[in-house]
Amino acid sequence: MSPAPNLQGGRHEPTAGFDWAAATLPETWPDRLRPWLPWEMAQLAWSFVRKRRPVQLPADLPGAATLPKYLLQEFHNLPNGNYSHNITHDYVRQFERVMLGCLTGARAHMASHLLPATDLLDVGSGGGSTGAQLLAAGAGAVTGVEPSPYLLRHAARRHPRIRFVQGLAEHLPFEAASFDAVAVCFVLHELPPSFMRRALREFHRVLRRGGRLAICEPGPTQWRRGAFDLWRRHGWRGVYFRLLAKRAHEPFVGAWHDLDPVAELQAAGFTAVRDEEQFPTRHLQASVG
Numbered sequence: 001m002s003p004a005p006n007l008q009g010g011r012h013e014p015t016a017g018f019d020w021a022a023a024t025l026p027e028t029w030p031d032r033l034r035p036w037l038p039w040e041m042a043q044l045a046w047s048f049v050r051k052r053r054p055v056q057l058p059a060d061l062p063g064a065a066t067l068p069k070y071l072l073q074e075f076h077n078l079p080n081g082n083y084s085h086n087i088t089h090d091y092v093r094q095f096e097r098v099m100l101g102c103l104t105g106a107r108a109h110m111a112s113h114l115l116p117a118t119d120l121l122d123v124g125s126g127g128g129s130t131g132a133q134l135l136a137a138g139a140g141a142v143t144g145v146e147p148s149p150y151l152l153r154h155a156a157r158r159h160p161r162i163r164f165v166q167g168l169a170e171h172l173p174f175e176a177a178s179f180d181a182v183a184v185c186f187v188l189h190e191l192p193p194s195f196m197r198r199a200l201r202e203f204h205r206v207l208r209r210g211g212r213l214a215i216c217e218p219g220p221t222q223w224r225r226g227a228f229d230l231w232r233r234h235g236w237r238g239v240y241f242r243l244l245a246k247r248a249h250e251p252f253v254g255a256w257h258d259l260d261p262v263a264e265l266q267a268a269g270f271t272a273v274r275d276e277e278q279f280p281t282r283h284l285q286a287s288v289g
C-alpha cells in the first residue's frame with residue numbers, strides 16, 4: 001500500500017490522497033535496537049555522539065529512490081536522521097523543548113503576517129506544529145509538505161485536520177497559484193544554497209498574486225558572536241543557543257548565514273521583503289506582487 005512517488009519529478013501531488021496516519025512503514029536500524037539489552041542501548045547512546053554516518057533507507061520506503069542525497073544525513077545528531085519510527089517520535093516532542101519554547105512566539109509572529117489565509121502551505125512540516133498553530137490561529141485549509149515518511153506519519157496522527165503530502169521544498173508537488181500563504185519554519189538552513197534558491201522560486205510559483213510568505217530560521221547572532229558576548233546580551237540563553245548552533249549537525253547552516261536572504265527573495269520574484277531578528281530566531285516576510 002506504499003506509494004512510490006518520484007519526489008523530484010513534477011508538479012502533480014504524488015501522495016495527495018494517501019492516509020499517512022495509517023501508513024505502514026518499514027523499520028530502520030534504530031527501530032530494531034532492543035532497550036532491554038545494555039549493549040544495544042550503549043550502541044544507541046554512542047550513535048548520538050560518534051561521527052555522523054549517511055542515513056540508511058529501506059528500499060520500500062515511500063520516495064526512497066528519489067530523496068536527494070543531501071537529506072540523507074544525520075541532521076541534529078539523530079541516529080539515522082529523520083528516518084526511523086522511534087527517534088523521530090521523540091524528536092517531534094523534544095524539538096519544542098530544545099528550543100526552550102520560543103517557537104510558539106515565533107509562529108505567532110508568522111501568523112501575524114500570513115493571516116487571514118484560505119489555503120496555507122507549511123513547508124518542511126516535520127511533526128506538524130507550525131501548521132497546527134496557524135490552523136488554530138485561523139488559517140482555512142492547511143497542507144503540510146515534508147520528505148520524511150516517518151515525520152509525515154507522526155504529524156498526520158497528531159493533527160488529523162491537516163492534509164499532509166510527501167514532497168520537497170525545491171520541487172513542490174502543487175500546481176502554480178495553489179496557495180495564498182506559505183509558512184517555512186526552521187527548514188531553509190538545512191538546504192544547500194542552490195536547493196534553497198530553487199525552493200524560494202517554488203514558493204513564489206505556488207503562491208497566488210498577493211500571496212504572502214513567512215520564513216523563520218535560526219538567527220545569525222548565536223552563530224557569529226562569541227560565548228562571552230552572548231552571555232552579556234542574553235544571559236545563559238545566549239550561551240545555550242550558541243552551543244546548539246555550533247554542536248547540532250546542520251551541514252549547510254554556515255552557508256545559510258553567509259548569504260543575503262533578502263537579496264535571494266528579491267531574486268526569486270518576491271516584493272515587500274522584510275528581515276527582522278528576534279533572538280534566537282530570524283524572520284523573513286515577503287509578498288507576491
Ligand SMILES: C[S@@+](CC[C@H](N)C(=O)[O-])C[C@H]1O[C@@H](n2cnc3c(N)ncnc32)[C@H](O)[C@@H]1O
Nearest residue numbers: 124125126129130147148168169185186187190
Ligand atoms: C527542524 S525541522 C522543522 C519542522 C517544522 N517546520 C516545525 O516548525 O516544527 C526541519 C524539517 O524540514 C524538513 N526538510 C529538510 N529538507 C527539506 C526539503 N528539501 N524540503 C522540505 N522539507 C525539508 C525536515 O525533514 C524536517 O522535518
